[in-house]
Amino acid sequence: MAEAAVLDPVVSVTPVRRDKGVLLTVLSLAVLMVSLVLAVRIGVAASWPEIGRSLGARLGLPVVPLPRLLDSLIWDLRLPRVLLAALVGAALAVCGAALQSITRNSLADPYLLGVSSGASTGAVVVVVLGFAGSQLGVTGGALAGALGAFGLLMLLLRRTGLDSVRIVLTGVVVGQLFAALTSLILLSSGDADSIRALTTWLLGSLASARWTSVVVCAVVLAVGLLVVWLCSSALDGFAFGADTASSLGVDVRTTRTVLLVTTSVLTAVAVAAVGAVGFVGLIVPHGVRFLVGPLHRRLVPLSAVVGAVFLVWTDALTRVMFSPLEVPVGVFTALLGVPLFLLVLRRKGEL
């Protein structure tokens, strides 16, 4: 086809810039692994050999098993907690990166769509109705509430062109509605204890992490991460708005729908598991953009890893800083994240 030979490029003088990306991926994964291992040890009265024995016994290695209590402390409490921190951190950061692109709003975070407000309403309802005794009760209620909020969001958006401003405004409206419902229920029927418990939950805490949450989060994250990553070039295309994206070959409506569903489910599962941990989804993608630039092929996976590392360490800090009192991890993500982020901004000369 003669028409296609518009540019007749000379192949090829441009070196493919791939080395930096590979190096960063390997490096960040290594950092994540080391963080996971170290974090298991932090704030637990067990030595390395003891942790090794606990893991070894589970993996069927010929080691002397630990006493039940210590073993349970490591295997049933600490290990799932560290892993859940990593999974939730990764999920929130990926959601933030995707939503910042499809809404073209650098303030977008996973809670923008009102999903987390729905989760709190669900959790509050469960607590007030008295099912709070079982941990699964709160988690299940939060998940139901989150999916309810998401359902309402999609219902309100169903006949629109899904343009950026409308997504943001509808998300805010849904969030406000569920926030108001939460307050209403709390004030009308909550006692002081449940209010306190819920406030802690709303700020996010990993103390209740169990293996079930880890498995659910891992599966959802794996699928979600793959979906978002496959949308990388579409997310890049959104940089110049919907029309340009469409002219580049991005199916704007389908992509937005797929990404809204994916990020909402990711957020719902993360919030249901640990509460609304703030800041990670907003700041981590920005920080990673400073490192590797705005292209999502790298931004998305690296955000996942950095988000994971960030939350693993923040949670480790919450365990030891005010021990034996545990501060909600959501408080620390901001306390730790703000100075880190300002440092990055400063290095880039944007502040």
Next chain:
Amino acid sequence: MRITVEHLSWGVPGKIIVGDVNLRVEPGETVGLIGPNGSGKSSLLRCMAGLRTLTTGAVRYDGVDIASWPARERARKMAFVEQTADTDSDLRVDQVVMLGRTAHRPRWRGPDATDHAIVAAALERLDLTALADRSWKQLSGGERQRAHLARALAQQTPGLLLDEPTNHLDVRHQLELMELAGRTPQTVVVALHDLALAARYCDRLVLMHRGTVAAEGAAEDVLTAPLLREVFDVDAEIGRDSLGHLAVGYREPVR
């Protein structure tokens, strides 16, 4: 590629923006779209690019109605440069141009050597090679416009739709760009405000007025004092400049 527009109408609720437009652009032709603000040039270009759901009528590429085409297929046939497409994203110039390769590679694959070579060639064409590593935020308006054009060229489409591409460009780059638009084997439709530039580089002009085509044909036939008075509400005189190019002079508007 031949672009055919048949009885095209498009509007927003309560208002028709483009009404019953018929147009035929032959392969390799460069057609200039002129008309006052709000005459429907940009909307027509968006419809021709397949970015709007038409109220009535059809847009055809080589005779095939594009209404049900997937975005990827459309993007391999037609590139489109918006009038104002800006971003907060900190993309580099070469990354912006690489966006043009989106529809040419599977979603799981990053750019390969061919993509990079095509991007390099497009940058070269628009005189942007030296700016390849520059951040979008550091570019001037004209450089951004050229980057968008390079991106559209990198798309390697048989068709090209340009909305006011000479905005913000200095004279030299205006001339180079229009020469490129006129010379390329692509079928080009370009919306322009500069009537003399349109007359000089386009094979044919289409004059839009209130959402319809008011006149169509060679520059000499479209750029006439009565037509310009009717459509633009100006008192114009058409002549030749000292180099022999068609020139348009305007008298003071009478209030």
